[in-house]
Amino acid sequence: KRLHKIVPTSIDLFVTPLVSVGVTGYLALTAIGPVFSQLETWVLDGVQWLIAVPFGIGAFLMGGLYSSTVVAGVHHMYTIIDLGQLSEYGVTHWLPLASAANMAQGAACLAVGLKSRGNQKMRSLAFPAALSCMMGITEPAIFGVNLRYIKVFICGSIGGACGALMTSIFHLGATATGVTGIFAILLHLNQPIQYIVSMLVAMGVAFILTWLFGYKAEKPAAEKAVSKA
Numbered sequence: 001k002r003l004h005k006i007v008p009t010s011i012d013l014f015v016t017p018l019v020s021v022g023v024t025g026y027l028a029l030t031a032i033g034p035v036f037s038q039l040e041t042w043v044l045d046g047v048q049w050l051i052a053v054p055f056g057i058g059a060f061l062m063g064g065l066y067s068s069t070v071v072a073g074v075h076h077m078y079t080i081i082d083l084g085q086l087s088e089y090g091v092t093h094w095l096p097l098a099s100a101a102n103m104a105q106g107a108a109c110l111a112v113g114l115k116s117r118g119n120q121k122m123r124s125l126a127f128p129a130a131l132s133c134m135m136g137i138t139e140p141a142i143f144g145v146n147l148r149y150i151k152v153f154i155c156g157s158i159g160g161a162c163g164a165l166m167t168s169i170f171h172l173g174a175t176a177t178g179v180t181g182i183f184a185i186l187l188h189l190n191q192p193i194q195y196i197v198s199m200l201v202a203m204g205v206a207f208i209l210t211w212l213f214g215y216k217a218e219k220p221a222a223e224k225a226v227s228k229a
Contacts (some may be wrong), residue, residue: 037130056168063164091173106133108156163202
């Protein structure tokens, strides 16, 4: 904005974007980049340490926290963990953990849709979002439904923690990195039964908790108006 005021109109279209990109690019490479690179390293080291904690405690915690990192938009960095574990162990124990968290959020979203019998708008939003979430695309369910009712998101996170605990107990590992959710079973053909059981636990806990405690169906506006009249 300040450059627009200083730079003559005749060259503003060229000079202002060039200077803005040059300054921000320099700051990103020299100051911002190194700081966040170090923060990312610390986070990844912490995650690696957590999932190695005995008795599945670390996996339980990360399964519960995973969806929160999706909200923060930093979940893509976990690919580094997948690649590192694949290189070292031949399998990645992180991907099934992430799958459990995503399947749980999808199940929580599904519970909202099923309980919203009188709210067609919510049902039309929740059902496709739940299916999308179970296929690895979590944003529609998390941002469109679960976070609107924070208890639903929490129930989904608890389900994810329980499912992640099961993946740790089974020593479940994916043979490649890629999609999470339903189709991720193709990455677990070495342990398909264990994968299915872990996902069912995650979904079952999330669905039951949401159904019982997480969500109370709201009456549609028209029905509210009739009941008041």
